[in-house]
Amino acid sequence: xxxxxxxxxxxxxxxxxxxxxxxxxxxxxxxxxxxxxxxxxxxxxxxxxxxxxxxxxxxxxxxxxxxxxxxxxxxxxxxxxxxxxxxxxxxxxxxxxxxxxxxxxxxxxxxxxxxxxxxxxxxxxxxxxxxxxxxxxxxxxxxxxxxxxxxxxxxxxxxxxxxxxxxxxxxxxxxxxxxxxxxxxxxxxxxxxxxx
Amino acid sequence: xxxxxxxxxxxxxxxxxxxxxxxxxxxxxxxxxxxxxxxxxxxxxxxxxxxxxxxxxxxxxxxxxxxxxxxxxxxxxxxxxxxxxxxxxxxxxxxxxxxxxxxxxxxxxxxxxxxxxxxxxxxxxxxxxxxxxxxxxxxxxxxxxxxxxxxxxxxxxxxxxxxxxxxxxxxxxxxxxxxxxxxxxxxxxxxxxxxx
Numbered sequence: 001x002x003x004x005x006x007x008x009x010x011x012x013x014x015x016x017x018x019x020x021x022x023x024x025x026x027x028x029x030x031x032x033x034x035x036x037x038x039x040x041x042x043x044x045x046x047x048x049x050x051x052x053x054x055x056x057x058x059x060x061x062x063x064x065x066x067x068x069x070x071x072x073x074x075x076x077x078x079x080x081x082x083x084x085x086x087x088x089x090x091x092x093x094x095x096x097x098x099x100x101x102x103x104x105x106x107x108x109x110x111x112x113x114x115x116x117x118x119x120x121x122x123x124x125x126x127x128x129x130x131x132x133x134x135x136x137x138x139x140x141x142x143x144x145x146x147x148x149x150x151x152x153x154x155x156x157x158x159x160x161x162x163x164x165x166x167x168x169x170x171x172x173x174x175x176x177x178x179x180x181x182x183x184x185x186x187x188x189x190x191x192x193x194x195x196x
Numbered sequence: 197x198x199x200x201x202x203x204x205x206x207x208x209x210x211x212x213x214x215x216x217x218x219x220x221x222x223x224x225x226x227x228x229x230x231x232x233x234x235x236x237x238x239x240x241x242x243x244x245x246x247x248x249x250x251x252x253x254x255x256x257x258x259x260x261x262x263x264x265x266x267x268x269x270x271x272x273x274x275x276x277x278x279x280x281x282x283x284x285x286x287x288x289x290x291x292x293x294x295x296x297x298x299x300x301x302x303x304x305x306x307x308x309x310x311x312x313x314x315x316x317x318x319x320x321x322x323x324x325x326x327x328x329x330x331x332x333x334x335x336x337x338x339x340x341x342x343x344x345x346x347x348x349x350x351x352x353x354x355x356x357x358x359x360x361x362x363x364x365x366x367x368x369x370x371x372x373x374x375x376x377x378x379x380x381x382x383x384x385x386x387x388x389x390x391x392x
Contacts, residue, residue: 005334009205014238014331034385041382042210044329046343048380054389062392101380123343123364126319130326133240135210138201147242147319168319184244184297186237189230193250196258 013137020142020171021077022179028058028082028141028172036135036172043131045124047107048100051093052128053164055086056172069153074146074169081144081171086154087132088164089125091118125167132170142175209333216338216367217273218375224254224278224337224368232331232368239327241320243303244296247289248324249360251282252368265349270342270365277340277367282350283328284360285321287314321363328366338371 011017033056045051057063063079066086070078078084090096094111101107111117133143147168154166207213229252241247253259259275262282266274274280286292290307297303307313329339343364350362 003204003208004336005205005208006202008199009201010235010334012199012201013209013334014235014327017238019240030391033389033391037385037389039206039210041388042213043326044215044339044341048382050383050388052388056389056391058391096383099381100383103377103380120343122318123322126322127326127329130239130323131210131330133323134327134330138206138209140200143240145240147316181299184299185295186244187246187292187296189233192237192246192248193229193233193252195226195229195252195254 013134017137018142018175018180018183020144020173020175020180022176023077023081023171024174024176026082026174032139032141033083035139036132036141039135039138040128040131043128045127046120047097047104047110049093049097049111049120049124050100050128051089051121052125052132053088053090054132055088055158057084057086058082065157066154069150069157071148071150074148077144078146078169078171082173083171085132085170085172086158087125087129087167087170088159089121089167090164091121092163093117093121121165122167129167129170136170136172141172144171144175145169146171209330213333214338214371214376214379216340216369216371216376218372219273219277219367220370220372222278222370224370228335228337229279231335232328232337235331235334236324236327239324241323242316243293243300243306245289245293245307245316245320246296246324247285247317248321248328249284249286250328251284251354253280253282254278261353262350265346265353267344267346270344273340274342274365274367278369279367281328281366281368282354283321283325283363283366284355285317285363286360287317288359289313289317317361318363325363325366332366332368337368340367340371341365342367
């Protein structure tokens with residue numbers, strides 16, 4: 001018997017979910033961040049490499065460290081968000097593969113080439129970023145993902161040793177529906193897909 | 197009132213979902229592929245750029261065109277899958293931005309730099325690849341995503357004009373639970389996350 005998600009679930013994670021730009025004055029509990037991670041970590045990655053690393057900026061001090069890297073248009077809404085998540089990836093994620101892929105002791109070496117490692121970390125760290133967005137919605141949080149910031153400036157501040165690299169940011173909280181823009185159109189099936 | 201996904205939903209899309217390597221002899225209906233796309237297309241992308249392009253390989257002829265690009269270890273399970281999805285991205289996705297981001301007529305030019313355009317297409321096409329995985333599970337399909345193939349060989353066969361580039365592959369169908377491997381461990385919160 002095949003299960004499918006009910007309509008309310010499809011609405012919650014995809015159909016009615018929106019990117020939020022305004023936030024209610026309501027904090028996000030630490031337990032919510034832990035529940036969020038505990039869901040998203042089950043999403044698949046290449047050889048279970050799990051390269052995403054998350055910094056949840058909750059304090060004003062941490063957000064002020066981020067501010068100089070933000071673009072003008074993303075500044076106010078980001079500093080007002082209860083949580084700003086730096087979705088980063090570990091360029092040496094394969095060092096943990098003996099733990100993450102225990103049945104194949106040589107898996108670490110599949111990613112010895114720095115270019116392959118970088119592409120793999122970016123691709124799979126991005127997949128995990130999408131799992132974060134969906135998992136956040138699944139536990140009742142709203143998201144405001146964005147890539148309008150200066151990655152090099154952020155990395156110099158938060159990841160000075162160069163092992164982690166920033167990918168994108170995702171504001172988290174309880175959105176203010178009044179601040180939503182109208183939903184933009186999506187491509188139709190035949191504009192984006194082909195069956196061969 | 198905040199809604200959250202029910203337990204069965206969290207199990208279906210994250211906690212109990214597994215990457216499948218064996219497939220039941222049961223086709224995937226075209227209407228399922230259309231339902232899948234109709235969910236995943238609502239996931240957020242930068243400025244709604246929506247760069248992912250999908251080729252659903254259903255016919256034997258299409259799968260045979262793919263075969264030379266597959267790695268040895270991914271060959272048999274991929275040719276046996278009811279559908280093999282090529283998750284690709286459009287390196288000129290911004291040409292469609294007047295349609296996708298109609299309230300900002302200059303948005304197309306934000307991505308004029310080829311390096312920015314490539315990174316944006318890859319990042320957001322990958323987010324959409326993750327939405328595909330989650331949406332497939334949400335409608336009762338099983339997934340087998342993989343990046344073990346020769347991208348250049350695939351692109352030469354399917355995208356000879358160079359505008360689209362392959363990102364990863366995702367087999368789709370109804371998985372054979374007997375062919376599952378044991379689930380590999382995931383990183384704990386404190387190994388992957390920090391609250392600042």
